[in-house]
Amino acid sequence: MTVLLAQDPTLADFGKDPWWLVLGKIVFAFAFGLLATLLGVWFERRVVGRMAVRPGPNQVGPFGLLQTLADGLKMAFKEDILPKSADKVVYFFAPVISVVCAVTALSVIPFGPMVSIFGHRTPLQVTDVSVAVLVLLACSSLAVYGIVLGGWASGSTYPLLGGLRSSAQMISYEVAMGLSIVAVFMTAGTMSTSGIVAAQANGTQLSIGGFEFPAPGWYAILLLPSFIIFFIATVGETNRAPFDLPEAESELVAGFMTEYSSLKFALFMLSEYVAMVTMSAVTTTLFLGGWRAPAPITTIWAGANSGWWPMLWFFGKVLILVFVFVWLRGTLPRLRYDQFMRFGWKVLLPINLVWILVLAGLRSIEDWQSRDRLLATAIGAGVLLLITLLWPSRKATPKPSVQEQVNSRPHGSFPLPPMDLQVPPSPRTKRVVAEREPANIAAGSDSREV
């Protein structure tokens, strides 16, 4: 096990690379973002197509793989329209800010463990700082500027509404997102992304009934509520369906990018897909064990977590999360704006706060003696039980009968017919029975009425 742990980079391993290696890593991360967009658009269109029982793009290149490239080239040659009422400088910078923020976040994502590149032992990560997760948060909070400024600088109404929606949405969901990360910080004891991946390596050994078996180390299982809330907030943060209110095409044409065309529009689209991939990578790093191989693989194959193989696991996990993004888009209808805000502030946030409180309580009684720990847990459970029992029931008062409703009507209301009114059956509802004239056949003794 010590051999495998030596693969884990620590903060001391960063900042020692020669310049060409740093440059190579940066170019790799950037190319990863661009390639992920190129393939991501194709992937999304194919998957959504398959979900809608149609083939999706399949003409350009094998399996339609080059469709996005063709679309991108077409977009670059389109006319770049600058609206007359636009604020020119801000209008130009808005998509640039979006892309820069989305790509920068990739720099603190660990793609793999320590590897050897031309004789240099270096971690597969551009850089890591002691506050790397905060860098990610900062990038996502600055990415709002791109959308908001794009909406404002366009100088027309729909983009402005889209921009305003986006700013409110991103600020609200960032709170839920930050609180989910707090649970990860508390459990991992560090804010560096490589440290969080290392902390998910091994779960504690549980012994139940004499059997020793390892508890799962992934925070997706240990901190399940945080994981779920984080992923929902991620969808809100990247403006993806069902939370794509800033660009709701049924209400706002195309939201903040209504006026954008040509390369600037392409930049917005690029930033959206890069953000989706980046957020999947962040979720993988924080909750799904990062580049570590999933549990059954490591028991069979000890070398799965060393060398270049971890990149495979990493990309696999990211791909699965991107698929979930696409799946959500293919399945769920868009939320209404007030429902969306209520969901963020009144559901995600309180659940998250209570969960963090419980987690902090569990963490603080961890090193107590077993008797005290049992007592503390029992008191907590008792309080919870009492709250559940004494919680005011929300059962509505029984619905008043028709007579009571009639009696409670104010004086001078519209006159009602008496309650015991017998409505005579309408003459038109009388059953019509087909009658046929008796067949009158003159001749024949066997003539009879039919």
Add this chain to the structure above:
Amino acid sequence: MTTQTVLAAAGGVSGGEQVTFWILAPLALIGAIGMVLARNAVHSALWLVLTMLCLGVFYVLQAGPFIGMVQIIVYTGAIMMLFLFVLMLVGRDASDSLIETLRGQRVAAIVLALGFAGLVGTGLYRALDGVTAAGLDQPNAEGNVQGIARLLFTKYVFAFELTSALLITAAVGAMVLAHVERRKEDRMDQVATMKARFRPGNYPGPKPGPGVFATSSSVATPARLPDGRLTDRSIPEILPVRELTAEETTLKGTDK
């Protein structure tokens, strides 16, 4: 911690730190000046964002990565965003007029600002003169975040909690002031609404638009009721009814 922050903590000024400083310091200054000079309120806010970003990077350089990132997330990401939110609602063409409402306020502001800067500068200089820099080795020994957390939750826990209580009070107060809740008794049901509508003295039909059945299509011309009377309810209250003088009705000679 990266090597750069380690160096900064040790008290030395590395080459990288100097280069970053000399690139970002002018930018921060330009941002501050631009914020004051920009006519458009949104541009002004964006200049301020630039300054705040530069300050965030400075904090990171000076071995305070946590405070630097929090500066970017909280101030640039959240607070300036709310500022922008409000400014956008004002409208994008609203720029400040340059007419001085208070006579001589600009000169007074400049003089006061220079005086204040001088006072603070000399005060700081005199206070820090002869003090040897202790560096951040000791506080950052266990990591920057851990060091801040320890201080925040031990020595300054009372001040910290007091500040959060103050902020929550402000937030709740703002909500109470802005929130309008109608009592259940005040809500008119359909029957009450209809009774009020058909009360004597209230005209139950839709209000006539200005200019309807009138001699002109101007909004200032009141509409005529079916019995020929003019109705004042059809024109906005801020428009007084007036008769045009003979001078106003004569041709202005522009039709040649």
